[in-house]
Amino acid sequence: MTGSLMTSESNIPIGLEPRTHWAGIDGVLLRFALTAKPEAMAATQLLAADLEAKTPAGVVEIAPGLVSVLLRFDPGKTRREVLATEMSARAQHIIQGQLDTPPPAxxxxxxxxxxxxxxxxxxxxxxxxxxxxxxxxxxxxxxxxxxxxxxxxxxxxxxxxxxxxxxxxxxxxxxxxxxxxxxxxxxxxxxxxxxxxxxxxxxxxxxxxxxxxxxxxxxxxxxxxxxxxxxxxxxxxxxxxxxxxxxxxxxxxxxxx
Missing domain, CATH: 2.40.100.10 (Cyclophilin-like)
Known part of the structure; x- marks a missing residue:
């Protein structure tokens, strides 16, 4: 599951625009795309694996979707803005690299x-x-x-x-x-x-x-x-x-x- 369509100015696949959204009172959702593109699916799996390996403080659940990852957190231990910033930074790093799905465990x-x-x-x-x-x-x-x-x-x-x-x-x-x-x-x-x-x-x-x-x-x-x-x-x-x-x-x- 590897990206093939690239923008003319970078190595980021066309249509991958990581965006964070509030999800209820204790959730942050990062979405890579609006449709189930293979590149967005691969990026989602890479981000979920990265978050599982290095879970941000205060996170109580990591729930990957097809093209998005939801984090649920303890409001007493972290803030939504902190998680959104960290997720965005990790997502940007991922889409600038090779979008190969992580090996299965x-x-x-x-x-x-x-x-x-x-x-x-x-x-x-x-x-x-x-x-x-x-x-x-x-x-x-x-x-x-x-x-x-x-x-x-x-x-x-x-x-x-x-x-x-x-x-x-x-x-x-x-x-x-x-x-x-x-x-x-x-x-x-x-x-x-x-x-x-x-x-x-x-x-x-x-x-x-x-x-x-x-x-x-x-x-x-x-x-x-x-x-x-x-x-x-x-x-x-x-x-x-x-x-x-x-x-x-x-x-x-x-x-x-």
Missing amino acids: RRWTIPAAFGDADGPQLAEVAQAVGCSPDAAIRQICEADLRVLVIGFAPGQPYIGLLPEAWDLPRQSELTPTVPAGAIVVAVRQLVMFGASSATGWRQVGRSAFRSFRPERDTPMPLRAGDAIRFAPVPASEIEALEQAADGLGGARLKVLR
Whole structure:
């Protein structure tokens, strides 16, 4: 995820303009762009990693979005203006450097079934991408994917980025419901639903992984920045993995650093 469009006067990618905004009574939001540009996503991940490594005094939460980072702070220990100034300085330093996503600290390998009843729109998506369904599955499973952000529902990951050919629009109408574990795709991203849901994205697969279980020691196991690899398995294996009490659906976690 590397920037390619540059301004004529600097090495800063076009459209990256870090700006801070107040967020409630105890938050500061720094936004790199108004749209989900790959360069802005990379800058966001770099800033979030930098803030995690060197957390400013008084900060109680760091929450990265697709193109923004939110800091929540203790007003008794710091001031909003101080954090805004520091975030702006760090962001400017980041966008003047190489916008490569930081290496992941963790990697998940998640079994998934693709096509047929588990991915009823796989053929449609493959045609739009310009390849066969089997090639589409390979591209998903071989892509260097990361959890870009957790959002919409507790623990639910937005995962990307897929190759540029996968920059597919959302559907013009909602699919009324897809099952828990559905893997859906649009705009170079994948979402894994933790529960059944309506969606405007196209379903290409399904896993037994549940991104939120309140009874687990770690209710939401995924983190922004986690690497994701999908391992294709038969539909019958997904059905068996759904019986696992932990709700992880056979997913394996490897700590990389």
